[in-house]
Amino acid sequence: LRRQVQEALRGSRMVAVCQYNSMPDEDLVTLRHYLRKHNIHVKFVLNEVVRPVLAQSKYRNLLPLFVCRNVLLVSPETRAREMLRVLKGVPQVNLLGACIDDTILSRQGVESFARLPPLEVSQGQTVAALSLLSSQTSSLLQRGPAHLTVLLDAHIRRLQDAAGPTEPPPG
Amino acid sequence: KKMAFKMSMALRPVKSIVVRFCPFEPNVESTRKFLQCIYHKKIQATNTNCEVTADVRHDGSEPVVDVTFADGDRLIMKGANLTTGEMLRALESRCNAKDLKEEQKNKKKNP
Numbered sequence: 001l002r003r004q005v006q007e008a009l010r011g012s013r014m015v016a017v018c019q020y021n022s023m024p025d026e027d028l029v030t031l032r033h034y035l036r037k038h039n040i041h042v043k044f045v046l047n048e049v050v051r052p053v054l055a056q057s058k059y060r061n062l063l064p065l066f067v068c069r070n071v072l073l074v075s076p077e078t079r080a081r082e083m084l085r086v087l088k089g090v091p092q093v094n095l096l097g098a099c100i101d102d103t104i105l106s107r108q109g110v111e112s113f114a115r116l117p118p119l120e121v122s123q124g125q126t127v128a129a130l131s132l133l134s135s136q137t138s139s140l141l142q143r144g145p146a147h148l149t150v151l152l153d154a155h156i157r158r159l160q161d162a163a164g165p166t167e168p169p170p171g
Numbered sequence: 172k173k174m175a176f177k178m179s180m181a182l183r184p185v186k187s188i189v190v191r192f193c194p195f196e197p198n199v200e201s202t203r204k205f206l207q208c209i210y211h212k213k214i215q216a217t218n219t220n221c222e223v224t225a226d227v228r229h230d231g232s233e234p235v236v237d238v239t240f241a242d243g244d245r246l247i248m249k250g251a252n253l254t255t256g257e258m259l260r261a262l263e264s265r266c267n268a269k270d271l272k273e274e275q276k277n278k279k280k281n282p
Contacts, residue, residue: 019194019203019206019207019225021206021207021209021210022207022210022211022212023210024212064194064195064196064197065194065195067199067200067203068200068203068204068207069207091223091224091225092210094206094225094227095227096194096227097194097195097229106195106229107227107228107229108228108229109229
């Protein structure tokens, strides 16, 4: 049993710990089905079996959660938003905490994580913010010489206008 | 002991129960067990309109069971220093008292 738990934990980027209060069997089957659609697997665990496994792994800070009857939701992906959406409709399963990508999160942490934009969008926003700074610097640096150019042009035109009436027109 | 509670507790006079706790704190076991007992199907069957909510926090707050009755009364139990049995007994006695009051009221109306 310990080996099964170890196997399940090894291959998972997301491990969520929930308190399991009794629910009808058909609701449990429905819950498993909806979570499976998002590649999240439901694992019932006995505290006596799972505590020694956790104590020697990176999940040891989740140990306080393992009193009373618990269920683990494990997944090789990190679809926290979908998991929360499914669990919203199941009051008998209460999310207590999770470890997502080697980071221990509380319930609020998981909710914040679910609200994050996807990685590509975040990367795009970071690139845009960084390039905004450098483009602002570039336009600031150009402003001085551009202003000087405008002033010199105006000066030349004034000189030409002043010199123009005194010189006879060519031809 | 728990089975006895499950058979005799009737949640009829209860409007809602909120169980608030911080699962990372060390003193939450009795409160979590209370939540587990409340969800037992026999107890749930006594009042399907009773809303049971688990409020999971992470702010170091104490575990609390907040019961609101249909007549507006509140029962607040701080689970840090109570056992599950004590909390269930307290709720059960209040529910029975309110049921009795309701029965007596009905008897007076229809002698």
